[in-house]
Amino acid sequence: xxxxxxxxxxxxxxxxxxxxxxxALLLCATGSLRAEDLAVERVLxxxxxxxxxxxxxxxxxxxxxxxxxxxxxxxxxxxRPICLVIIHSKYGDIASGHC
Amino acid sequence: MAExxxxxxxxxxxxxNDKDIPAVIREVWAQKFRPGRPxxxxxxxxxxxxxxxxxxKLVHWFDAVGSTRYGRPNDLITNTLKQIRLGASRIAxxxxxxxxxxxxxxxxxxxxxxxxxxxxxVRLDDRRMPAYRLPVVEFVSLSARDWESLExxxxxxxxxxxLLKKWLSEVYPPGVMERVDRRTKRVFSITSVSGSLSLTPAxxxxxxxxxxxxxxxxxxxxxGDDFSFEGDLDLVITYARDNPAVQTVRGVFRGSYPRRDRIxxxxxxxxxxxxxxxxxx
Numbered sequence: 081x082x083x084x085x086x087x088x089x090x091x092x093x094x095x096x097x098x099x100x101x102x103x104a105l106l107l108c109a110t111g112s113l114r115a116e117d118l119a120v121e122r123v124l125x126x127x128x129x130x131x132x133x134x135x136x137x138x139x140x141x142x143x144x145x146x147x148x149x150x151x152x153x154x155x156x157x158x159x160r161p162i163c164l165v166i167i168h169s170k171y172g173d174i175a176s177g178h179c
Numbered sequence: 180m181a182e183x184x185x186x187x188x189x190x191x192x193x194x195x196n197d198k199d200i201p202a203v204i205r206e207v208w209a210q211k212f213r214p215g216r217p218x219x220x221x222x223x224x225x226x227x228x229x230x231x232x233x234x235x236k237l238v239h240w241f242d243a244v245g246s247t248r249y250g251r252p253n254d255l256i257t258n259t260l261k262q263i264r265l266g267a268s269r270i271a272x273x274x275x276x277x278x279x280x281x282x283x284x285x286x287x288x289x290x291x292x293x294x295x296x297x298x299x300x301v302r303l304d305d306r307r308m309p310a311y312r313l314p315v316v317e318f319v320s321l322s323a324r325d326w327e328s329l330e331x332x333x334x335x336x337x338x339x340x341x342l343l344k345k346w347l348s349e350v351y352p353p354g355v356m357e358r359v360d361r362r363t364k365r366v367f368s369i370t371s372v373s374g375s376l377s378l379t380p381a382x383x384x385x386x387x388x389x390x391x392x393x394x395x396x397x398x399x400x401x402x403g404d405d406f407s408f409e410g411d412l413d414l415v416i417t418y419a420r421d422n423p424a425v426q427t428v429r430g431v432f433r434g435s436y437p438r439r440d441r442i443x444x445x446x447x448x449x450x451x452x453x454x455x456x457x458x459x460x
Contacts, residue, residue, distance in 0.1 A: 119391040120381045123413040126431045131454045132300050132314040134285060138180040140316065141283045142188045148201050151189035152235045159233050161270045163186035163263075165243075166204055168194065168225035169364070 182263045184283045186230070203231060207240045228259070230266035239266030288318035290458040296320040297428065298458050303352035303436060304450040315353035318458070319346040323424075329416050331423035332378045332390050340374035340396045340412065347372045347412075350398060350432050350453045358400055367406075371399035376412060387426065388418045396432070410434020410451065428457040 145151040148164060155162045193200060195208060207229050226243035241262040244255065290296045297319050303311040328342040340347065348369035351358075358367045376394035383389065392414040399407035414430030432453035437446045 119379070119393070120389050120415050123391055123393075123415045123430060126413060126433070127415070127429045127454060127456075130300075130302075130431050130433075130452050131456070132302070132316075136314055137285060137287065137316070139313070140287050141180065141285050142183050143186070143283065145187055145189045148189055148191050148203075151187045152231075155187045155231070155233045155235065158187070161186050161233055161238070161267075162229075162231040162235065163183055163188045164203065164229040164231060165188070165190040166207060166227040166229060167190060167192040168208075168227075169192050 182260060182267065185267070203229060203235065203237050206237050210240070211242070228262065230263070230270065232270050238269050241266075288316050290318070290320065294320055295326075296458055297346045298456050299346060299349040300454040301350055301353060302452050304452065305352075305438070311353060313353075317349045319349060321345065326425040329378065329390075329392060329414070329425050329428070331388060331418045332380050335377060335379045338376040338378050338392060338394075340376055340394065341372045344369075344372040346455070347396065347398065347432075350410075350434070350451070351400070352436055352438075352449075352451060358402060358406065360402075367400040367402045369398050370401045371397075371407070373397045373399075374409075374412070376414075378416075383420060386420075388420055390416045390418070392416065392430075396434075398434075406437075408434055408436050408451065414455065425457070427460045428455060430455045 143154075143160075145154055148162075151162050151164070154160070191201065191204060193204075195212070200208075207227055211223075211227065224242055224244035227240055228243060229240040230238050232238050239262070241258075243259070245258050245262070287298065289298060299317045299319065300314045301317070302314045305311045325345055328338050351369055359365065360367065374394050374396035376392040376396075378390055378392045381389040381391060392412070394412060395409060396412045397407050397409040399405070410432050411434070412430065412432050414428055416425055417427045418424065419426060432451075432455075434451045434453075435448045436451040438449050439446050
């Protein structure tokens, strides 16, 4: 599940720092490797660079439930309040990030 | 996000003329669309937040955009926080309550027990729209047959990218609504994947063998107007030393999405990134 909020993206400066660090580590670690190995290291460096950080994924720390009914049952069971996002739309299911 | 940690969070979507609208949503909309309600000095959006107590009783609601000014995303954050805090202050169960220890652990979409698949993170790096820069996470369940096209390459070989359509079809921008069927309002889905990947073995280590799949991939949707976008796909695949079956996949898509501005009649090419990781390994 996902909801969208503003301001949690990785800042450009931080991403550039990550990129520089990745590239430095890559160069240090690959001095004697062959082209095929460099390709592996290059792809993995991009994977680690672009994979969202825990901060980017903070919305996945919320206790999402699939329906209002389920939320109400859980809230009653755990004595917790409910935050309900209401979308006035025919297709607005934020259970899928691709709403 | 911390403000929402005590809450059980859920969503609902629908129209005002739907038959089965839950009572609490009727209550919110009855207030929002009340005839004669004074014209607000604020904006009105199609998204509302409702805060309910543990018994499901409506305590507070607000329009997601409210008093936010256009082009001021920080206003949106400030207003949302203010409203959530206001609502939370009215909920008795929040005061002095403690959460279960497992309440707010990071929980990403993933494989069901005994199943495998690929997790896909997608992000549109649109500097004009900060919300789109947050990642969307999808999980695609895959069968043993779905992995076959990436089996160990004894020698370099070419892989047709369309064989990876099951999960590459998740690579499209989150929340960009211009690629929508105007009649049904349904978002167009990715229906065509084309391109060739070179799958090349790399030098193994003591534990595993590796291969890299790389190539240019083009994705088209169901809009019927030949719309498409493309990017570079790079994957690292691992295998056991004695088995050609795929063990793990890690990789990225780095592409460019042509976003059409219907008002200015211009097209901006915005970086579209995706990250792939097999699960459970």
